[in-house]
Amino acid sequence: MSRITIENLSKKFDQKEVLKNLNLEVRAEEMVALLGPSGCGKTTTLKLISGLLAADTGDIKFDGNSVIELPTEKRGAVLVFQENLLFPHLNIEENIAFGLKMSGVEKKIRTSRVTELLELVNLPGYQKRMPGELSGGQQQRIALARALAVNPRVLLLDEPISNLDANLREEMRELIRKIHEEENMTTIFVTHDREEALLVADRIAVMKNGSLEQIGTPEELYRSPVNRYVANFFGQANYIRGCKLGDEFYPDCQNTELKHDQEAEKKLVMIRPEFLHLTKEEFSDSDLMVLKSKIIKRSYAGERIYYQVEADKLQDPLRVIDYNLSNFEAGEEVFLHIPLAKAAYLKE
């Protein structure tokens, strides 16, 4: 249960930079998701932490002590591979107890730890089964139990859920969360599925092309992403270009007063479609930016209605998700209310 610090970690495979100066801190007993598309260096990061790959430059510290020189078997960072890799020639008990046996733990203690772990992963009494007799989801749970058996300093999970059938995913998500809460294991898991990351992780590290874009709680990443990449990763987003002057925001910097004012900052505003409101009459509130607009498209999706709205002052149409609070037809003139408090200001 260690604090993991990654400093300026870089790794190249044949000239191709897979990781570029990655910096990441995972607190003790925290669960962090590494989120990003395939090929962004997530799995490489896990392998570097476990020691299966050697870093080109940079350092990895567990509780402040560098482990970069330690061989894999002495690091205590247990990686659970995507393919779960249960040893096919050993039964479930021997699989789970493998790490303990290797470190010379007594048989009695091993047996009781196996029983305890099988209960934790909801597979009691499976000791004598062979891996081949188990379903994919069960195998994944055994792989998890096997990793937990050695009380690792950090648990590394490589896409633990993505390989499973859709109906097993929720179960596995909850299990991972439950285990995390019961065992208080520092956990880093890799995923390309944003929902998985949002639902399971304490914090999410969004990666792109081998470097970290942003790390934060699920809410922080959804509400206030630092750039377009992160914003788009967590759902649909509307972008409005403009200038910020104090608390005021001027779309397209169109306000004439602004032209002489050098303090105005050029900004990109990101706001999620569900935060926008459409009304027939104009509301005015200091927090709201109200724009006269026209509906150009309406799609009805049951509990939601998707609108595409063109505002007079904006170049690009905006997307609005309405939860059946109003009902407009395409072509109608409406007022678009943008709550700036719920918007994120991104760097251009």
Added chain:
Amino acid sequence: MFKKNIYRKIILYALIFLFAFPLLLLLVWAFSGRWPWPNLIAESFSLEGWRYFIDPANGAVESLATSVIIGVAVTFITLLISIPAGKAMGLYDFPGKGAVKILVLAPLIVPPLAVTMGIHINFMLLGLADKFIGVILVHLIPTLPYSIRIMTHTFEGLGDKFEAQARVLGAGPLQRFIHITLPLISPGLFSAGILVFIISFSQYLLTFLIGGGRIITFTMLLFPLVNSGDRMLAAVYSLVFIAAALIFTLLMERVLVNPAEKRDHFYI
């Protein structure tokens, strides 16, 4: 449907006949006494052939033991070399890998006899000719290519992920080899081992050249018998030959193939 079944049955019985008939013939020959031409059935049956075989004066049992000892030693050494070689070629990339792969196969392409002449001279200089150890060493020439090939494919199929998994769980190099790699490659070792033993066991020419007639293996007694036309004795020796190979195969299977694994569909 009906027609298909008939073809299938014809092919099946034809195959059974093709394989079983020569064996049956051997059995009959081995126990027959006088069997003059053109009789369809032997005039008398006897155990004379077997008596001759067991008689220590004829050295048959002793030569069988020699063959088995050489075969086991060759199998052991070949597998010992093939595991690291197969792993290197199956899992790692190194400069000149393609060339090494072809070189390993070279003994199959170049006739062993051509090489053995040169080896014989060198073995004489080194004092290995006419000795047990020399014969064992020379048997490695025809066996290593097959065995390394099989182990290469075994490691290619297995990959290095299980070892990596054992490693992150805290297993050191020796522990990984004993507890993970060895059991997982045992099917490959089994196939390679049987093949190697049988190649060594049926080796005639190389044994003859390097052994210089002093190392008498079973085949060296069997060949003249087959040639001389003493069908009864040849049949007895052949049956013993087959039985020896079969017993070795069964023993290897007992040692190497884990019964639990056979049930596992992951079994390679």
